[in-house]
Amino acid sequence: MKLPEEFGENVFNDSVQKDTLPSEVYKALRATIETGKRLDVSIAGAVASAMKKWAISKGATHYSHWFQPLTGLTAEKHDSFIEPEGDKVIMRLTGKSLIVGEPDASSFPSGGSRATHIARGYTAWDPTSPAFVKEGTLYIPTVFVSYTGETLDKKAPLLRSMTAVDKQAKRILKLFGIDCKRVSTTVGPEQEYFLISEEEYLKRKDLVLTGRTLFGAPVTRGQELEDHYFGTIKTTIGEYMRDLDGELWSYGILSKTKHNEVAPAQHEMAPIFTTVNVAVDSNMLTMELMKKVAPRHGLVCLLHEKPFRGINGSGKHNNWSLNTETGLNLLNPGDSPETNTLFKLVLTAVIKAVDDYQGILRASVASAANDHRLGADEAPPAIVSVYLGDQLGAIVDSIVKGESYKAAKAAKGDIGVPESPIFPKDATDRNRTSPFAFTGNKFEFRMLGSQANVADANIGLNTIIADALEQFADELENKSNLNDAIDALIKRELTAHYRIIFNHDGYGPAWEPEAAKRGLLNNKNTADAIPVLYEEKNIEVFVKQGVFTRAEAKARADIRLENYIKTINIEALTMLEMAKRDYIPAVSCFIAELCQNAASKQALSDKIPCTTERDLIIRLSELNDKASAAVKKLEADLKSIDKSDILSASQAMAHVIIPGMDELRRYVDEMETLTSADYWPYPTYFDLLYSVR
Numbered sequence: 001m002k003l004p005e006e007f008g009e010n011v012f013n014d015s016v017q018k019d020t021l022p023s024e025v026y027k028a029l030r031a032t033i034e035t036g037k038r039l040d041v042s043i044a045g046a047v048a049s050a051m052k053k054w055a056i057s058k059g060a061t062h063y064s065h066w067f068q069p070l071t072g073l074t075a076e077k078h079d080s081f082i083e084p085e086g087d088k089v090i091m092r093l094t095g096k097s098l099i100v101g102e103p104d105a106s107s108f109p110s111g112g113s114r115a116t117h118i119a120r121g122y123t124a125w126d127p128t129s130p131a132f133v134k135e136g137t138l139y140i141p142t143v144f145v146s147y148t149g150e151t152l153d154k155k156a157p158l159l160r161s162m163t164a165v166d167k168q169a170k171r172i173l174k175l176f177g178i179d180c181k182r183v184s185t186t187v188g189p190e191q192e193y194f195l196i197s198e199e200e201y202l203k204r205k206d207l208v209l210t211g212r213t214l215f216g217a218p219v220t221r222g223q224e225l226e227d228h229y230f231g232t233i234k235t236t237i238g239e240y241m242r243d244l245d246g247e248l249w250s251y252g253i254l255s256k257t258k259h260n261e262v263a264p265a266q267h268e269m270a271p272i273f274t275t276v277n278v279a280v281d282s283n284m285l286t287m288e289l290m291k292k293v294a295p296r297h298g299l300v301c302l303l304h305e306k307p308f309r310g311i312n313g314s315g316k317h318n319n320w321s322l323n324t325e326t327g328l329n330l331l332n333p334g335d336s337p338e339t340n341t342l343f344k345l346v347l348t349a350v351i352k353a354v355d356d357y358q359g360i361l362r363a364s365v366a367s368a369a370n371d372h373r374l375g376a377d378e379a380p381p382a383i384v385s386v387y388l389g390d391q392l393g394a395i396v397d398s399i400v401k402g403e404s405y406k407a408a409k410a411a412k413g414d415i416g417v418p419e420s421p422i423f424p425k426d427a428t429d430r431n432r433t434s435p436f437a438f439t440g441n442k443f444e445f446r447m448l449g450s451q452a453n454v455a456d457a458n459i460g461l462n463t464i465i466a467d468a469l470e471q472f473a474d475e476l477e478n479k480s481n482l483n484d485a486i487d488a489l490i491k492r493e494l495t496a497h498y499r500i501i502f503n504h505d506g507y508g509p510a511w512e513p514e515a516a517k518r519g520l521l522n523n524k525n526t527a528d529a530i531p532v533l534y535e536e537k538n539i540e541v542f543v544k545q546g547v548f549t550r551a552e553a554k555a556r557a558d559i560r561l562e563n564y565i566k567t568i569n570i571e572a573l574t575m576l577e578m579a580k581r582d583y584i585p586a587v588s589c590f591i592a593e594l595c596q597n598a599a600s601k602q603a604l605s606d607k608i609p610c611t612t613e614r615d616l617i618i619r620l621s622e623l624n625d626k627a628s629a630a631v632k633k634l635e636a637d638l639k640s641i642d643k644s645d646i647l648s649a650s651q652a653m654a655h656v657i658i659p660g661m662d663e664l665r666r667y668v669d670e671m672e673t674l675t676s677a678d679y680w681p682y683p684t685y686f687d688l689l690y691s692v693r
């Protein structure tokens with residue numbers, strides 16, 4: 001691909017809009033995109049016609065409303081542009097087909113809030129995220145709602161949450177005499193992924209069906225040499241990354257950084273941040289393209305949070321901040337944050353929101369797959385806390401203690417290499433163990449899973465921060481002595497929420513008991529994390545900010561739990577099948593061969609030693625029996641769960657089924673280390689992690 005010429009060539013972006021739309025129409029459309037002004041429906045016909053013409057010039061024959069149902073994936077249904085005219089056809093896209101679609105909603109999750117016979121669902125054009133052409137189809141980003149107007153997707157509440165933050169942030173800015181058209185949430189999600197050989201992948205039933213390995217003894221060389229992170233990129237991987245970048249750029253996705261990650265076969269792509277709505281759509285498309293490009297290189301891209309036990313899993317760092325259309329970043333501390341009152345006020349709102357609604361943030365990233373990461377020593381712990389770093393930490397301390405703050409000057413760095421220019425040291429070091437870290441001019445929410453739709457986390461963040469800003473604005477507006485009122489508010493709120501700040505090692509053993517002492521939540525798995533969403537306070541904040549209705553909030557929690565139950569159920573069934581049909585019989589055959597060998601030796605002479613065979617026969621027979629018993633128990637446990645009661649079923653999955661799966665795995669993994677490679681029915685971790693050149 002040729003840069004910069006071909007960047008965004010598949011996108012109906014601003015410059016294409018400007019070139020192809022009548023100027024009045026263009027202006028009206030931009031007003032909606034830039035300021036969130038309601039779309040003037042009368043322009044839809046003109047936009048549709050220009051869009052269709054442009055799409056056909058890019059080879060499109062179809063269009064599709066593209067939406068994000070609560071499955072966590074994207075959905076699309078393609079209609080061709082053809083319309084009969086005599087015995088010929090013409091190509092047509094009407095304004096109405098651009099604006100609304102009517103997919104059958106009954107086969108998408110709705111959390112039981114809608115009976116199947118009332119199946120009407122509507123998709124409605126979201127003009128703030130650009131349409132694009134992919135593989136012969138014009139994709140139109142849309143929201144997805146039911147006949148009764150209830151949202152059935154992740155985009156509609158995201159847009160509502162953006163509106164909520166915009167409204168409240170503008171009230172705060174007004175206190176400082178700043179007028180702006182729009183305050184947008186900006187997000188840059190860093191995406192981690194694994195690449196493995198397609199040939200080996202296809203032989204692993206568990207990877208194909210569940211996205212992760214359910215069995216597998218650890219490989220003798222994992223990540224302990226710390227040689228993969230930022231290591232030289234292998235040829236095949238390099239070719240994949242180049243191909244991927246070309247695809248991403250052609251769709252206007254700002255792919256910026258690529259490198260090897262910590263675990264073998266693990267990599268990362270980081271885009272430049274954009275408005276959250278576009279960032280979410282881009283990330284969904286990025287994940288799809290990551291998977292699509294891989295087979296061209298004989299590879300498979302794994303986006304699961306924990307494809308392999310014993311080495312790092314994959315996450316997504318959600319870099320989040322608030323920006324005005326004039327380029328003011330509300331989280332930019334400037335040179336002297338201690339005197340930057342606007343920054344301190346917004347920072348205080350974030351700290352308050354994260355403390356008040358830890359449960360919402362934790363739940364927003366909860367999934368069966370992400371449970372394998374949070375709490376292990378690679379990802380932040382399941383406890384939500386805020387990292388501020390030395391400089392901001394000291395400022396907050398001084399405010400809370402009522403002491404004056406002495407700025408610690410950023411030391412001039414000297415790296416001791418005479419040829420190298422002296423570089424100014426950052427005022428703050430990095431902390432990779434914090435779930436929610438201030439990193440210069442943004443917060444980095446690090447608990448998200450790699451395959452998550454980042455909308456969930458950002459709906460939560462936007463909503464709770466809008467709520468804190470609203471409370472602040474309510475209190476401060478019309479105050480006669482505004483400065484004193486702000487100082488008092490900041491001091492009061494920082495003191496009240498001081499417990500959420502933690503500037504030390506989040507992986508260390510000291511943090512859990514300390515967090516418990518502070519009364520912070522520590523919900524280690526999805527079954528425990530999601531029910532928090534049913535609490536009145538956590539429903540109320542979504543309702544008050546206009547993001548969810550009561551029914552929507554409850555339905556979404558239900559769906560998360562249902563999804564958890566179904567995921568674990570599929571994993572357990574897959575394990576049972578692999579154990580019963582492949583592992584247990586394979587080990588039994590190997591034992592038979594050992595027995596035959598031992599018997600032949602004995603037949604020749606009872607002086608020939610057969611300790612090797614004997615010991616292996618005994619140990620493998622024991623393990624295979626234990627594996628068979630674990631299979632029986634797991635089958636019985638699965639049968640006994642009443643899946644219609646989602647609260648008790650999810651608890652049973654977390655506390656009975658998962659331990660049962662772990663037990664079965666333990667026996668099989670040990671048998672793997674003792675069984676001849678010739679007999680082993682599946683590729684090993686070595687085959688999966690080290691077969692790409």
Ligand code: ADP
Nearest residue numbers: 186187188189270271272273319320321441442
């Ligand atoms: P690092 O995480 O290594 O510090 P950067 O600071 O360059 O890397 O940023 C990481 C991610 O954060 C990138 O996706 C970047 O675009 C994004 N980012 C930077 N500034 C902002 C901002 N104001 N709002 C949201 N995301 C941002």
Ligand code: MG
Nearest residue numbers: 190317319444
């Ligand atoms: Mg980062």
